[in-house]
Amino acid sequence: MEELNFDDKGLIPAVVQDIDTGEVLMLGYMNEEALNNTLNGEDVWFYSRSRQEMWHKGETSGNYIKVCEIWKDCENTSLLVKARPTGPVCHTGNKTCYFQRIDGKG
């Protein structure tokens, strides 16, 4: 934990990937408390930048994300969480937040 480079707001980006399908589901931000909760519990926690509060992902929708593995990158500036979602991860109802392609080649 003390090796991680949290940014000037005390946050680190965390990519969530479905461990079974490999699909990238979302990117959220963790502070130390969110990472501790994620390391020590069953579910993924974030810090909500818009609401400026701890965010137990799924607490509203019921679609929790179950943690399987947590990896850090070579420069300690981002995390990769391999996990199993219990429902759609995106608030739109999509399985992943990345459902809009922008390179126009699709």
Added chain:
Amino acid sequence: MEELNFDDKGLIPAVVQDIDTGEVLMLGYMNEEALNNTLNGEDVWFYSRSRQEMWHKGETSGNYIKVCEIWKDCENTSLLVKARPTGPVCHTGNKTCYFQRIDGKG
């Protein structure tokens, strides 16, 4: 492009995923110019926050990342680039920057 929410430094995080293996390779940051280059060329470009300059990934190592698809998330605050690396993505020589597991369950 104008729909994307670049942050107060003019950057947006971009997750790079190997389109063939599904492996998450790295997370970098793009400014508008880097995204334009990535949209209009063959390779992934970033903006280097440490060097504060445009970063044509692979220009030093020769390990360019060939762009296949670019997706944005539901809130226009991050990108997912599905791509084919031409060599190890990480400066350590690892295929992915996420080679260190931190949850102690590995």
